[in-house]
Every structure is written in structure tokens, then in C-alpha cells.
Amino acid sequence: MLDQKNAPLFDALVRHAKGSVNLHIPAHRQGKAAPDILVQFAGKNIFKIDMTEIPGLDDLHNPQGVIADAQELVADLYGAERSFFLINGTSCGLQALLMSVCGHYDKVILPRNMHRSVMAGLIFSGADPVFIMPEIIPGFNFSAGFTKQNLKKILHEHSGAKSIMAVYPVFYGVGGDIKSIAEIAHEACCPLLVDEAHGAHLAFHPELPEQALALGVDASVQSTHKLGGSLTQSSVLHLKGGFLDFEKVADSLRLVQSTSPSYVLMASLDTARRQLALHGRELLQRALMLSAQTGSLLDEIPYIKVLSDRHLTAQQAGFDGASSNEISTRLPGAEVFDPTRLVINVAESGLSGYYIARLLAERYSVFIEMADALNLIVPVTIGTTEGDCLCLVQALRDIMQKELPHNMDKCVIVNYRAEGFCAALTELPQKAMTPREAWFAKTETTALVKAKNKISAEWVAVYPPGIPLLCPGEIISTDIIDYLRKVRELGLPTQGLADSSLSTVKTVL
Template identity: 45%
Template sequence: MNQREAPLLAALYAHCARDYAHLHVPAHRQGEAVFPEWQGVKEILQLDLTELPGLDDLHRPEGVIARAQALAAELFGAGQTFFLVNGSTVGITALLLALCRPGEEVLLPRNAHRAVLGGLIFSGARPVFLEPVILEEFGIAAGLTPRAVAGALEEHPLAKGLLVIHPTYYGITGDLPRLVGLAHRVNKPVVADEAHGVHFPFYEGLPPPALQCGVDAAVQSMHKMGGSLTQSSLLHLKGNRVDVRKTAWALSLLQSSSPSYLLLASLDGARRQLATKGREMLERAVGLAREVRQILSRLPGITLLGEEHLGRPGAHGLDPTRLVVSVRFLGLTGYQAARILARDYRVQVEMADYYNLVVVVGIGTTRRDCDLLVRGLQEMVHREGGRQPLGACPERPPLPLARLTPRQAWLAPSRPLPLEECAGHICAEWVNVSPPGIPLLYPGEEIGPEMVEYLQWVRKLSLLVQGPEDPGLASLRVVVC
């Protein structure tokens, strides 16, 4: 196959060149009726079409979409690739639907993305959560240890598979080949949430991609590091441990019946760009990131996550394009530092947590972007230095007891209850706090007194909370028994 092709992109432009009478949706008619602010992008909007002759159908691909997916499969080393227009979230959800039936167990890292919750609710699966390694210096989660995975496989012989994160949001990878070997030894499939690792195959200075490590399925957010439009992703299958037919059915159920051809075309074009220019673009990005790392590592009060913090089970490798910058010893939270950078220096970072900033140097990052970041942090150190370092976070409570599956808790009647009265009740919602990005509660888990005390501390510090109906944590929604 010729990786210089972009068959879907070419078919869309060929369709536009024929100057059809467009008596079909979408209503803006290739940009003719678009609102005034978008008049300047009418050329792109011409490609916002629907399932017309010659443009194929994502839910039954036989033409240009099928070929575009086949080109992606060849490039990434998959047996079959599916284009996703509902983000990596839909890929993770579909894989859990393909693997599990109600009540069946699946092994999951506790720091899995919230897409996993949707998959558990749809499938009715019973999660077996494994605790990831914590890098205490940064207060963040890394990967699973081989020991934890081996123990879980022995204790749960009927589990339908193992999900891994490769890499984490912080760019950390575990010893994935070893984890895959442990699971395959007992014929269990391994599926990878590789949302932040689509660029790994294209430069030798990056961690090995999940498919190369032997996983049976991988979901990648092409838009995050590969250059496609936001919300466009890829799902790869390899081997026969994950049922292709069930996966396709799940995707057909979950994905929009009116998929965006702009998203699909961006996947095709981004795949071609990675195939033809990916190494060159990533070499430049890695070089810029290394320069920034060298400068920032010399600033007092600033600590960067590096190879010296790894070399332990669960923390095997690091993506050099992702800089984790701890501002803890400046006496600032990551949230405060991110606000200062945006307000005073016109710098937007990828993410902030209590201790850290996460900075992504991607294929489109410019030297000016990096210079503004460096200048902003240099001046922040000068202005804000001299404070007392942030204190350590209280120890996170142990994993709660699961009383119901997430699906059972989701479907059960529930009501809000003041946080101080929640001990002993079953949680009906998802509660995640950063640091360390590990959900404190899943639907169906019992809320213990230690958890209430910890959440009161979270509330006092106004930490970022995701999931609950009341993000201020005055109350939690609990199951009505």
C-alpha cells in the first residue's frame, strides 16, 4: 500500500470538483449558509458532507473509508483499524462491550480514564481495580507492576482481560511487554488506552508503541499528538483474542449515525503526514522539549520529572515530549502557576494538578511557544520564590469496598446527601481528585469514614474535583437502598 495516498481526502475533493446540486444534509450546503464568523473557512466546510455515492459509509465501509482504514492498519502494524469520530472514549467503551457481559470481571488500573466508567455501565462488567505505582515526589500515578498483574490474574482466573494505560497523562510507561506476557500466558487479552501515544511509532527516541509490545487492541487519540481534528481517534486490533465482529457491532451502536467527514478526512490526512513526515516533525519536537527541559531544570524551586525518577516497577519509560514541571517547592500549586502563566505571560499548558504543570511539546509547537514558557517560569521563580514549600497531601484512603457493579449503581435510585452524613452509604457517582488522578470513588462503592475525612480536606483546599454532581463536595449522590 502507498502511504502517500489519502483516499478519503482525495474522494472528498473530487466530489467537490463535480459541482453537484446539493439537495441533502448538512443544511449549510458546503458553507453557503454558514454563520458569518465562519465565512473564512468555507473551503474546509465544502468537505463537510454525508454518506453520498463515492464517499463510503463509516458503519459499512467498502470504498475509500475502508482503504483509508487499511492504510492506517498497515502503518501502525494492526490487523484491522477503525476510525473513531467520538474520540478515544468510544473506543474504550466499545472494547469493554466486546470483551464483557454483565457480571463478568475485567482487570483495570485504578487510574483509568473516565471512559472506562461508561464501558462498565454499558457492559455491566465487574471491575477488579489494581493500584498503580505512585511517584511520591510528584504525587502522580504511574503504571501497574508485573507483581500486581500476576497476582490479579491468579486471583481472578475468569477475568475477561486486562486494560493498561500506555502512557499515562504524565507520559509515563510501564513494562508493557512483561505485562502482556503475563496475560497471554493464561490466554487473556490485553487492551491499551494509548490515547496519548499515537506518535510513538514514528521516532526512535520515544517509548515503544503498544502494538509493538504485543497488546491485542489499542485506542489512540490521533488528535492529541498526531495532528488530526479534536475528537478523531483510532482503534486498532491485532490477533484473535478480541472479537472483530463484536467490536464493530459495539462501535456501530455507540458512534454517531451521522459521522463527520471533516473528522474522518483529518484522520486520513494526519495518517499520511505521520507516514511521510512524522520522523522529521517529531525529531524537531523532541529537540525543542530537551532544550526547554535543560533550561527549566536549572531554575530554583522547579523540579522536572525525568529518567532519574523512573527505573522502578510500573515506571519504566517516559515520553520526552511531555514535561511534568513540579512547582511545589516554589510554594505554589500547579493550579496557581497555570493561572499566572495564562494571565501574565500568555502561556496555556496542557494540565495542572496540585503539585505540577503538564506541558506538551507537539509536532506543531513553535520555538516562540517554548520561549514564552521559559520566560514565564523564569519570572515566576523570581517573583514568587521564597515561600514555604507546599505540604504533602494526606495519605489517600484505601480502595473502597464494591457493593454493587457500576451499572447496578447507575440504574439504582439515588439522592444527594451532605458529605458529613455519607459514611456507610453506597456512592452513586464518580469522584476523581488530582493529585494523583486516581478516582477516589466509583459508583457502587461504599463510602467509608476515612473517605469522608479525605474529601473534607479536598473541599477545604478547593482542589479540582471531577465527576460528582456537586463539584464543591458539600454533598455526594448516594444509592437509595
Template identity: 35%
Template sequence: MKTPLYTALSQHAEKKPYSFHVPGHHNGDVFFDEARVYYEPLLQLDVTELVGLDDLHHPTGVIQEAEDLLAQLYGADQSFFLVNGTTVGNLAMVMATCSTDDQILVQRNCHKSVFHAIELAGATPVFLETEVDNKLHVPTHVTEETLKHAIARHPNCQAIVLTYPNYYGHAADLSKLVQTCHEAGMIVLVDEAHGAHFVLGGAFPPSALSYGADVVVQSAHKTLPAMTMGSFLHLQGERIDAKRVKTWLTMLQSSSPSYPIMASLDVARAFVEEIKEKGQVNEIMRGLSKLKDQLKRIPHIELVESDSLSNDPLKCVIRSTRGLTGYELKKVLESVDVHPELADDHQVLLIFGLGKMRDIPFTSIEHALQHSESLLIGMEHRQIESASIEIDQQRQGMEAVPFEEAEGRISAESVIPYPPGIPLMIKGERIEADQIATLSRLLEHQVHVQASQVIKQRKLYVYIEEETR
């Protein structure tokens, strides 16, 4: 299986070259001894734009070859390696399609990076409410009826941003949505962060590219064996200006892109391609089924799936049958060093890999669940964490108010539980009672929330509307 970039890097490292260039560790010769044992092999690949290793921002050699192989695998007209995660892909695709005062349709449960992109572009979002899965109690997808109603009210929208699948792996059929948007003259942008593996087919849902989306961004590091921050961006069709997207990627990404991350993307593509060529998808499915069967045999938990949408087999949602919230169940699992992806009020989300993983300590999990009550009582209370995003209290036009006074006010900041990174409250949005109630529950369960520090005092920043009239 071809891995042009990784092969070029490994061949360069095998020559034991002398480094008189950046980065400052000089192929690992200069490094902190205590950390060397973990970093040393990787540092040999951590180089810069040397002869034969190409340039991400103007690829003509091995990076271009690797990206061409990526496009061939995914059936895209053009594909790009991203070293700043799907975040930079979302930023680039929105800013390439929208300008100041343009309207753009946005699925309400989009990732925070989409809202950041819209703010940077100066565009105006038109929110599309999503359906809610009755079994998992999480937002899922936009219906065709909701979309057509929004287009009728806002016929001049330039583009639409859809999230597919949702964080829990629920994948709705996008064919009619894409067709409706294209008929209305809109560019379809899809954040497919959790669907980079859908290209494998079989029991996996279809890729958004197969539905005809114009731009699709995928987090290869989420479900493929790529390094963190490694993502793909795919283009197809004539509706999107490829040069404009590429320009924004060049402007938004580091001018010193990580070669280990790029090489891991090259390797991840080869990994997926090999699975397809060797017909190993069914074998992977059997392994996933066996793993879920073992989880089902553990007392005091149950597996939960949507019964109305396609479910990604790599996602597994478990619940306590003894009345534990998802947050409490997560703490129980973490007590035996089993770390899930996220928790919510009801359940915990596990993400499996595309291959054999280390043996799971089922016995330890079972024991921890049997003693969950005493375990949770005995856990040391941890201070609620929040991101250090500071807003000047003297900033004109906003004030911090207690939660109980925030209902009906316009939020002056976004409040984002992380993960999943979907804003609970969006800057510029009127705050509703149920949002405050949800935030209170999150804080009670010590969920990590990205917001200003005043949230620790159960306060929110809101705009002073009297001063803006």
C-alpha cells in the same frame, strides 16, 4: 504521501459543487456571517456520504483505503477511524469482550469511559491497584505480582483493561503482563490514548501493539495533528472477535460521522508516516530537548521526570521552586495566556507537539513567576465549577451526606476531576478518608470536578445500605 480520504474530499470541494443535501450549511453557503471567517474553509469539507466519499460504517472505498494504510503503519491486522474519541473505542472494546456478570480486570487509574463501558456491559470490575511514582506522586502501572495475585483470586476474568502510558507519559514494560494475561486466557485491552505517536520509535516508548495487546485505542487528537474527537482503534491476533468490535462501533458512533474529523485522521497518519520515512525523529528530539532546556533556564521552576519508568518526550512536568502548588502555578501561566494540559497538587503538565510550535513567551512566563505572589492574591475568586450531572434527591436508596459523614459509605456516583478524567471515587466503591481529603483540596483550588451539584455544598451522594439489606 497518500491521503485517500482527504484527497477525495479536497477534490470534491474544488469542483465547487451544488449542495442539495445535509448538512444544512450547504458547503458553507448558508452560515452566520460573524463566524464565517473561521469556519468557511472547513465547511467545504463538511459533507455527507456522497458518491465517491465512502461510508464509515460500511467502508469499501477511500475510507477503507485510509484505514488500511493506518493498519499498515501501526502493524495492526485491522484499524478503524473513530469520530467519537477514544471514549467510544473504550466502550466498544469492553462491550465486545464482556457480558452481564462477567468479571474483568481493570487498572484502577483508568479513564472514566472504561468504567462507563463496564457499567453498560453489566460486567463486574476487579480493580488492580497501581504503583505510585515517588517523584511525581502519581499512579503509574500495574506490576506483574499484582496481576498474578488478581488472576489467582479471579481466574474466570474475560479480559483486562490497562492504561498505557499514564497521563503523565510514564510507560512501563507490558511484555510480561500481556504474556501472563494471554496464558490465563484473557483478552488484553489497552487504552493508549496518549501514545498514538509511539509508532515513531526512537526515544519514544514502544506501542502496546508491539507488546502483543489484542485491542489498542489511541487518541490521535492528543499527540498527533488530528481534530478533537479523532481517534484510532487497532486489532491484532485471533483472540478478539473483530466483527463484534465493529458492530459495537457502528451502534455507538454517530450515523452521521464528521468528514473533517475523519479526513484529519487520514492526514495525521500521513504526517506520522512521513516523519518515519524521512527519518525526522532525531530532529524532533533535538527540538524537544532545546525547548526543555529553555524551560530549565526560567527561574523559579524545575522540570521533573520519573526515574523508574520510560518517559514520553512529548510530556513535560514542571514545578514551582517557590512553594506554589501545581494549581497555583497553572494560574500563573494562564495569566500570560500559556495554557497547560493539567495541574495537580505538586506540578503542571505540558504536552508538546511533534514539530515546531509557536515561539513560547519565556520572558512573560519569567515575569509572571517573579510576581506570582501578588498575582495570585489579586486574582478574582471564581466560583467552583462542577458538571451539571443531576441526581434526583428523592431517588430511592441514596442520600446526600456531608463530606465528614461520607467516609466508609458506598458512593452512589462517580466523582471525576477533569482533566485527567480518572475517577477519584467510583460509583459502588466505599469512600475512604484520603479520597475526601483529596476532593476537599481540589475544590479549594477550584479544580473542575464532574459530579452532582451537591458537591458545591460539600456533600456526596451515597447509598442507604440499610434499605438494601
């Protein structure tokens, strides 16, 4: 084991800041020419470590010194064979992984609830996606992981697939049976790549789900800035095992990462790793206790329920000798759950999650991570305070008392929920070309009502449940048009289309 008390990159930056002649970029010259109002707010020290590749500070794209040492410490801590700092977020890590394993028309098996950055990876690589549908959690209506049974079926149909990708855990804190999925992938000689954006903290407390790397995956990408304490846009990519060419991954990263990497972001990764190594367990113990306490208080508020393990189990008839009994089994795609993530269901109130999130921000200055039609998503992190949580509880209690008498007749968004949203997702659209082909094809703007049987040149996802309804290269059906028209009527948020009004869509000529 390496000495996790060290922070080699950060220490080198601090040493350099103590006295040197810097005739290089950035132009603010260690804060001397930085915007005065920014210096007044942030202080000068942050500018002193905003450096560039000079002797003694190493090079992210060819690390041999302090950056290499810092990345080695990360790999040692997480149990990886090799780890890479990412300063373009988890997005660039996912894209580099796809580019390292797939070329034009190579099959890659992906969950339909993939992050939108993966679409860019498909376009960059030219890979041909084979989508696997995630499971939907009843009552809460969000997409979880996919099952090993579905994976086996798709692998049988597409035996030449080059890789498999999974999301673990999903945005809502649940995850599938990654260990079994990794075993199935390896039996098919496929590497398993995991989007672990919401799992940078998992390795540091026994009450949390195991991190993906401990379950046999070949690569995971973690958003350290989300739940690990580093600065926004900083992430880490981990590699392990013999199914990936590590140098090919490094080459791919050089294509998608900035050639002017931020030393501030890299220093935040170095120091966040140190903090997690030295104090991660105690910080997460506090977060776990705070999450449990907050969840209990929220459950006491009428018309609110907080996602817990009991919502992720199903009662099935079993047979014990001569008598029948009920046994609890885990819902498919939700074998694990991160209890630090509060998923607050408000469906019974008749108010949408969108509406409540807006009230929280506008009336109470309480800003949450995300809302969908049925839920509020609130991560309790290593930095969350008891005061933060009490403000949330009090605000939601106040909203339920004041809003319900006036809004029970305004719940059309909530009432048009699981059945309506999931009906359009039971069958994948027909695919006519790869995302890359559609992206680079000549296109035209088509009125949505006239887009039947045309090939989409865009992607669109609707929340909930966050699964792309269309991807580039897929054929627009009557059902999809009707679905999007309903979404437009309800005013639900969408992502992907250039025309946010949902009146037109880009199609392939």
C-alpha cells in the same frame, strides 16, 4: 506495504467538491448557508468537505470504499490487523472494547487511574471491575503503570477475568512493562486492551518508547488529535491478534459512535496519517530536540525540576563478586518515558501547580495542557515552536522571581502532598454492587458528613494523583469522608460528583 502517500478519503471529498448538485444534509450546503462570521474566519473550503454518506463517499458504519481504504492505510502504517476511525474520541473506542469482551457481571481487571470514559463502558456493559492500583512516582506524586507482580496476584484471585486494561503511557508520559503484562494476560487467556490516548506518535521515532501494538497487546486506542495532528475528537482504534472478535468490536462501535459521522474529522485522520507516514520522523526529531533544550532551560530556574530518566530510576545495593556496588533499576510502573512530555515539578517553590498555571494564562497568555498540585504538564508536539517554549521559560522565570517572596507562606496545598493524598488510596473501597447496578438504582442526595456506610452512586477523582477515590457501587467510609472534607478545605479540583462543592453525594437508596 501500501502507498502511504495516498489519502483516499480526503481525495474523494475534494473531487466531490469540484462540482455536484447536493440535495442532502448538512444544511449549510458546502458553505453556501454557513454562518458568515465563521466562513470569514475559517474560509469556505472546510465546509466543502463537510459531507454525509452519499455514493462515492462510503459509510463509516459499513465501510467498503474510500473510508475502508483510508482505515486500511492506518492499519498498515501502525502494524494493526484492522483499524477503525473514531469520531467520538478515544472514549468511544474504550467503551466499545469493553462492550465487546464483557457482559453482565463479567470480571475485567482495570487500573485505578483509568480514564473516566471507561466508567461509562462499565455501565454500558454491566462488567464487574477488579481494580489494580498503579504505582506512584515519588517526588512528582503522579500515578504511573501497574506492575506485573500485582497483575499476577489479581489474576490468581480472579482467574475468570474476561479481559485486562492498561494505560500506556499515562498522562505524564511514563508507562509500565506492557510487553510482560501482555504475556501474562495471554497466559491467562485474557485480551490486553490499552488506552494509548497519549501515544499516537510513538511509532515514528526510535528514541520514543515502542507503541503498545508492537509489544503484543490485542487492542490499543490512540487519540490522534492529541499528538498525531488530526482535529479534536478524532481517534483511531487498532486490533491485532486472536484474542478479540473483530466483528464484535465493529458492532460495539456502531452502538457508541454517531450515526452522523463528521467527514471533516475523518479527513483529518486520513491526512494526519499521511503526514506521519511521510514526515513523522523529522517532525518528531524536531520535537525531541526542542523538548530537551526547553527542559535544560527550565532546570536552570530555581525551585523547578523537570522529570527525566534519572527521576525514574532507583539505586539498589548489588553484589559484584566480593564487593558491594550500587545498581540502577527502573521504578516499577515507569519502565518507559516519553521525553517529548515536559513534567515540570514546582513543589520546592511553595507555589502550587494550579496557581502557577493560572498565572501563566492570566499574565502571560501561556496556556499549558494541565496542572496538578505539584506539577505543570506541557507536551512538546509536532506543532510546538521554539517561540512557544521560550515564552514558557521566560514566564516561569519571571513568576519565580516575583512570586516567591510573597507566597512562601501560602503553600498549604503543596505541603499537603504525597503522603496525605496517597494515604486515602492505599486500600480500595469496599464494593457493594457493580457500577451499572449503582447507576440504575434509585438514589438520593446525602450530605457528605452523613454518607458513612452508604453506597456511592457517583464517582469522584481528585488531582493529584488522579485516581478515582470512589466509583459507583463502592461504600463510603469515614476515611473517604474525612479525605473529601480536607479536599474541600484546600479547594482542590475534583471530577465526577454532581455537587462540585463536595457538600453532598448521590447515594443508592
